[in-house]
Amino acid sequence: MRYLSFSLPLLILNFFPSASYAFEKNEAFLQDTILFVSPYKEDNELCFKCHAEKKYEYMNETSGKQVKAAMHPGDILSRDKFYASNHKGFSCTDCHSSQFQSFPHPEELKKEPHFNCLDCHGGDAASAVFKFEEIDREFRKSVHFRLEEQGFNCWECHDPHSYRLSFRNSKDMKETVLYDNSICLGCHADYDRFKQFSDRGKIKLSKAHKWLPHQSIHFESVRCIECHTKVNENILVPHYVMPEEAAVRDCRKCHTGNADTMTSLLTIKPTDKGNRKFDNTVIINGLNIIGANRNKYLDNIILIFFAGIMTIIGVHILFRVIRK
């Protein structure tokens, strides 16, 4: 009894690791964001002064007039998001022409060619783990590549002014899911942006996913790409977005004890704290998936118990027949 009173609370607490994980993670993230001071802060501020505002104002030295205008929505940036992004250590003029430092900006700069991801990350040893070349090959197979002529490129999903790696750095899966899904919803739930690239009519996502039980829980817990991309084990995040009709509709792809059939959620490496004899490590990262979080011992106990009961009943029936 003493052993039970000691071990039972420990056993129960064993199921609640996520709160402390989330706290540690948020703490680390906040510290990182708060402590980071860009060496180009002052230079960048010259840009943010206008580009972080809905309206801008400057003195046109040629005409001698004060210019007031509304910033184009596509050119509005967020300081906070930039300094929390992967590119936070860059100066604006690392990627953009230094001629942008003059006002008004020279007209020809509007045609300034933009870098794409491969321009910097292709062949880059520091980014080798992400395999950008393989990502590019996968992207070229995806439905999104068909929109390239309409101007669709990496930036539509991975805005270089705000994109941050969340998946590998996060232990709070729900936050990661929210962040990653917001990238998809940026177009697919915003028809004004969506129609810039597609002639398709407005799609109501809740209606398109009507077949999916517990829709809101899925949307909060699963990334869109888990069902809408083809898994490529060579890269960390699949980029081959499949046509709508090829999306995963078989619940058993995820709700199964067989980890091999699960999609890219399982490419996350389990943590040391994660070994609880469950079939799939995904639950340790903050998700609970019915049918996937099987405990082998529990399954075996249930099976043995069930077989025992049926045997007892069988023997009882036999005696009833014999002693009739």
Next chain:
Amino acid sequence: MYLYPLWIRLWHFVNAILIMILIITGAAMQFADADHPLLTAGFAGSARLHDVAAIILTISYIAFVAGNIVTGNSKYYRISKKNLFSGTGKQLKYFLYGMFRKEKQPFPVTMDNKFNPLEKVSYNLIMYIIMPLLILSGIIMLFQDLKVIIVFGTGLFIFTDILHIILGFLVSVFLIIHVYCCTIGPKPGSLFRGLISGYQESEEQ
């Protein structure tokens, strides 16, 4: 002897159907396996059916508890401390070997004593401990996005999920034993007929 009033029979019938649906759909979800599609086909349908049946079962459970209080039916479930161990022991012995020696039922069914001590203990366990926990853990899983639930984190879902599986399994074991015990009447089908008509045949026949 008229043992089972109409409301009990109706509740019992609805409850039996719902429990069977819940066990089948629950097992289909828990043991889903892409390698054995025939065993677990229609996961999405199972999930929906499980939800609907669970909600009806919860309402039915509340009706059962309320009915027991209002009609006084709860008196049949009361067990004295004296009978808790000795009575259940006697009944168990009867099932294990007494009935094969043609011994008499230690606790024959009467109008005032519908259930033997073993039935009383198992019914109380199922209806007043296992069922409320099963419903509560089911509610937590059904309403995962409620703020009062989400605050406990994923650990709560993993814990309740496992608890729900264990309790669901216990209910399925109870169902098998319960159905089998119903064949131990004057004739194998007589107790089942009683569940339809409300009348139970005398065990002295």
